[in-house]
Amino acid sequence: MFTICGQNDIEDRMKEFLALAYSLLRLGQESDKEATRNRESIYLLLDQIVKESPFLTMDLLESCFPYVLIRNAYHAVYKQEHALFN
Numbered sequence: 001m002f003t004i005c006g007q008n009d010i011e012d013r014m015k016e017f018l019a020l021a022y023s024l025l026r027l028g029q030e031s032d033k034e035a036t037r038n039r040e041s042i043y044l045l046l047d048q049i050v051k052e053s054p055f056l057t058m059d060l061l062e063s064c065f066p067y068v069l070i071r072n073a074y075h076a077v078y079k080q081e082h083a084l085f086n
Contacts, residue, residue, distance in 0.1 A: 011055040044074065
């Protein structure tokens with residue numbers, strides 16, 4: 001997406017994206033069950049983006065989202081998947 005504009009500042013844009021995602025999640029600190037599931041999905045998506053990106057690191061992700069949030073999101077998905085098949 002960032003390379004289409006011809007800018008060579010991909011790393012800076014990816015860091016901005018992560019900071020923006022963090023800000024959006026902070027705004028959505030609702031406590032209902034659906035909002036929690038949505039946040040967990042975003043944590044997992046961000047984890048996958050960082051794993052695939054040569055410009056982002058897990059340290060940078062953890063500066064915005066403690067790893068415990070990502071680990072708990074994976075655990076929730078695992079529990080839900082097993083509940084469906086049992």
